[in-house]
Amino acid sequence: MSSTTERSTERSTERRAPLTRARVLQTAADLADTAGIDALTIRRLAERLGVEPMSLYYHVPNKEAILDGTIEVVFTEIEEAVGGFAVPETDAAWKASLRERILTARTVMLRHPWAPGVMDTRAQLGLTAARYVDSVVGTLRSGGLSFDLIHHAMHALGSRMYGFSQELGEPEDESADSAAMEQMAEHVPHLAAMLSVVRHVDPDSTLGWCDDQFEFEFGLDIILDGLERLARNA
Amino acid sequence: MSSTTERSTERSTERRAPLTRARVLQTAADLADTAGIDALTIRRLAERLGVEPMSLYYHVPNKEAILDGTIEVVFTEIEEAVGGFAVPETDAAWKASLRERILTARTVMLRHPWAPGVMDTRAQLGLTAARYVDSVVGTLRSGGLSFDLIHHAMHALGSRMYGFSQELGEPEDESADSAAMEQMAEHVPHLAAMLSVVRHVDPDSTLGWCDDQFEFEFGLDIILDGLERLARNA
């Protein structure tokens, strides 16, 4: 099994690119995409890379750095998707520009549903994520907002700025959700009433009760409209 | 060491209340409060309870149930803090009522900084959390909003409804944050400019750059004001 025959699929030097930091991080993100974030362990990652677990430590200091790296991979995708992070000096249509950038970021986030959860556990912003945030600040600035208002705006947007709302994570088991709700319906009369109405309005949404895309835009627009109003009255 | 002398601190039947589900969950929340969420392991929890790890499994099916239970503990505290979840049928001051309930919930969340992160990983709402959400729905209903608008409102509020914004987690290391930002200042000119202005405005905030309470209310008010406007135009 440790034979050095040329047809060994694991050891053939032609089949495997050399191990690099970039390949480790890209493969980590791929693994999370295909097998879920819980499957992203040092040992399983090494296996997918055709290498021993300890080999990773030569390219990366520890698991935290791998998680940081997967977020970096995601924001690099966002950078491509939005056509770079450059912003004009002034932009009368700042609101539309920002809205579009955020909704584009969201399409990338939807491909990596583990990313929001991992981002929540990061202590600091990586470079590419910071450059994304910078472009958001720059766009608000191009609309003439004061830095003070911009600062508040960042807090008001929160993670919505990155294109996800809390619930993006995973719906997972809609019918269990529905069943659990019915179980406690008598204890939550208002909630139950709301759901029965909403479900009636949109009986066969593919996403359970809610059209997540619509809801995301609804919340985003409330905030952007509110910021615009504050900027006008300043 | 397994002597049955009466002065054994671990085994004395007088010193230790009987193990119950409620005591397991309350102690789990206490452990997370005092030692951090990472310290909440079955083994350490058992140790704090003066019991063997496997004993917990008699009262609770697995670790997920323990995490569910700690959230239940938190929302029970919120229920007390807000004086119960009952809401009037109609309430002209619905916006002020809701604002106050959310800000009170926030004071509880601030005592349990691990709770937002744990909530993010819960698949479903527990009963007490659901009853809290029900009171939010009820209050919006008491203001005459349609169930459809209420449904959108819930999405717009997101986790803000529970009294936390994404960043509540832990500031942890403000100076490292600051240092990291300076490191990449040239790559994030807009962000750096904003921070230098904001820092100047509030040079010695106890919470790093930001007054989190102010920012939380700012974002909350933008959303509540937007909802009010939509309700009026309906």
Added chain:
DNA sequence: ACCTGAACACCGTTCAAGT
């Protein structure tokens, strides 16, 4: 009914070594 002990299948990581 309530608690335990030994064991299993996993983790991330250290350290000293191989090529």
Added chain:
DNA sequence: ACCTGAACACCGTTCAAGT
């Protein structure tokens, strides 16, 4: 310079047993 093997200190959990 790059990768590995053995070992350590942890996890959550099963299963069969004790009282």
